[in-house]
Amino acid sequence: MKTKQNKKKNREFIHQLYYKNRINFIVTIILTIAMSSLNLMISWLIQQIMDCTANQDMQALVRSAWIVIIVVVIYTIANVMYRAVYPRFLQRAMQQYRDYAFSRLTQKSLRSFSKEGTALYVSALTNDCTSIENNYLAATFTLIELLFCFLGALIMMLYYSPVMLVLAVALSFLPVAVSMTAGNRLTEQEKEISKKNERFVSIVNELLSGFPVIKSFRAETQASRLFSQRNEQAEEAKKNKRRTEQLISLLANDAGIIAQMGIFLAGAWLAISGKGVTAGVVIVFVQLMNYILNPISQVPLLWSNRKAAIALMEKLSDALSENVREEGREKLNGFSEKIEVKDLTYGYEPESPVLKDLDVQFDAGKSYAIVGGSGSGKSTLLNLLMGSSNYQGEICIDGVSIKNIESESLYQLMTSVQQNVFVFNDTIRNNVTMFHEFPDKEVTLALERSGLSEFIEKRGEGFVCGENGANLSGGERQRISIARALLRKSPILLVDEATAALDAATARAVSFSILNLVGMTRIVVTHRLEEAILRRYDKILVMKNGTICEQGNFDTLMQQKGQFYSLFQIAH
Numbered sequence: 001m002k003t004k005q006n007k008k009k010n011r012e013f014i015h016q017l018y019y020k021n022r023i024n025f026i027v028t029i030i031l032t033i034a035m036s037s038l039n040l041m042i043s044w045l046i047q048q049i050m051d052c053t054a055n056q057d058m059q060a061l062v063r064s065a066w067i068v069i070i071v072v073v074i075y076t077i078a079n080v081m082y083r084a085v086y087p088r089f090l091q092r093a094m095q096q097y098r099d100y101a102f103s104r105l106t107q108k109s110l111r112s113f114s115k116e117g118t119a120l121y122v123s124a125l126t127n128d129c130t131s132i133e134n135n136y137l138a139a140t141f142t143l144i145e146l147l148f149c150f151l152g153a154l155i156m157m158l159y160y161s162p163v164m165l166v167l168a169v170a171l172s173f174l175p176v177a178v179s180m181t182a183g184n185r186l187t188e189q190e191k192e193i194s195k196k197n198e199r200f201v202s203i204v205n206e207l208l209s210g211f212p213v214i215k216s217f218r219a220e221t222q223a224s225r226l227f228s229q230r231n232e233q234a235e236e237a238k239k240n241k242r243r244t245e246q247l248i249s250l251l252a253n254d255a256g257i258i259a260q261m262g263i264f265l266a267g268a269w270l271a272i273s274g275k276g277v278t279a280g281v282v283i284v285f286v287q288l289m290n291y292i293l294n295p296i297s298q299v300p301l302l303w304s305n306r307k308a309a310i311a312l313m314e315k316l317s318d319a320l321s322e323n324v325r326e327e328g329r330e331k332l333n334g335f336s337e338k339i340e341v342k343d344l345t346y347g348y349e350p351e352s353p354v355l356k357d358l359d360v361q362f363d364a365g366k367s368y369a370i371v372g373g374s375g376s377g378k379s380t381l382l383n384l385l386m387g388s389s390n391y392q393g394e395i396c397i398d399g400v401s402i403k404n405i406e407s408e409s410l411y412q413l414m415t416s417v418q419q420n421v422f423v424f425n426d427t428i429r430n431n432v433t434m435f436h437e438f439p440d441k442e443v444t445l446a447l448e449r450s451g452l453s454e455f456i457e458k459r460g461e462g463f464v465c466g467e468n469g470a471n472l473s474g475g476e477r478q479r480i481s482i483a484r485a486l487l488r489k490s491p492i493l494l495v496d497e498a499t500a501a502l503d504a505a506t507a508r509a510v511s512f513s514i515l516n517l518v519g520m521t522r523i524v525v526t527h528r529l530e531e532a533i534l535r536r537y538d539k540i541l542v543m544k545n546g547t548i549c550e551q552g553n554f555d556t557l558m559q560q561k562g563q564f565y566s567l568f569q570i571a572h
Helices: 004-018 022-055 056-106 108-115 120-125 127-160 162-171 175-180 183-209 212-216 219-271 278-322 378-385 409-413 427-432 440-449 452-460 472-486 502-514 554-560 565-569
Strands: 338-346 355-363 367-374 392-397 413-417 493-498 521-525 537-545 547-552
Touching: 004 056, 004 278, 022 056, 022 127, 056 120, 056 127, 056 278, 120 127, 120 183, 120 278, 127 162, 127 183, 127 278, 162 219, 162 413, 183 278, 212 427, 219 278, 278 440, 338 378, 355 427, 355 521, 355 537, 355 547, 367 378, 378 452, 378 493, 378 521, 392 537, 409 413, 413 452, 413 472, 427 440, 427 452, 427 472, 440 452, 440 537, 472 493, 502 521, 537 554, 554 565
Parallel strands: 367 521, 367 537, 413 493, 493 521
Antiparallel strands: 338 355, 338 392, 537 547
């Protein structure tokens, strides 16, 4: 059962569809009702014209013809307005929905987002949005139109012939039975489509990100097979829904024809028998039966699709509500003393902690190298320093627990440099500034200190980096990341295996660029054990099995001939 908080968050997603969009929504509804009313009026005019013809009343026929012209003109004006307002409503609704969803996504912690992956969100912001637009928004106006016409048709039938109305209602039970059997099935099929599409997006992301590996290992056939399997599964789910819809449509049409022919024959018998029913009334009843049968056959399907669309919004809302860092209230204006880690225990699975009772201190302005074997907990420690809150123990900045620090304030203190640097398909300058405004002097200084001056001299700040930095080398991407950190002027720099994929010369240059950043607390996770670089660090922390087993400067650790000594000897 959903909590009240989750329900509130789900309603917020629906609210975004109408936020600053209510006028377009209301106008569209008014126009929908107006055109529905005019359609019903056309049915009445058909009856008038038929009876005028039967009675050979030319004056009444001319009068009806003028009314027809007026109705057509009004309907055309309303239709033109509808076609102008309706797309505007849909465009703004989906734009606001996506913007809100993405803003909520940015509130998640780095660790939780990495853990969840991107497939769910890519699917939710693409294909699921199409379903929401068609099955929730567009269906809303269709439902209003169908229900208004349904009620209007019932009133008109009651006015013309209560007897035939009773007969019409009785004949409608057959299409009702057909429609009611389909509702839940379509809802489940729509959910299945979303799930299969999510898996399809996941494999597409994996194959595209692993394209170099696929090519180098000549695994194109295997990759194509995986793609084909997921693609087939996604399309099979869509086919099942289409097949169900077509079957329901067929049965509903047959049932509708039976109902219309029944009312036509009954009306003809009443007209011939002189029961006060004219030929015009019989014709209009047959016409009005469409407004009775269409809602009966379509509303259950539309309502089921609408429920499925709401379920997609709830799925996204629930995903965005999970693993969100609890917001602290304290603000830090800077970092001047130390980061303290006390009795820190953390594990992706509770029974197998990655970090165990870890104690360490990072003094302001100092440089630290964290080394250790694979799986020792180095990267996990950095992720926790960035604000993940589901751990045991304490992480404090200047005596304040990071759990109590406001996210914006925390991230203002820290900058992270990762192995895989994200680069926009934009200019060098915009990638360095991250689209913020900085004085030219500060940008130039950051470029110089990060080692990008020579690159800028050759290609200029307006050089376009390409998709994810395709036009840049690994070292150039890393230097962009360092320049970003310099511009932000954050007092704490976290570096996670930033040189792992670089050649030795480039890695050395990037490492020295980081070490030369005076005034910043640098915490660097590295696997490169080069003496010239390691000697520059104020302290080296050696991790093993989720804890700090050794710490000190290069000479001290080498003299101890412990874990660090062994790692260094293996590396050389």
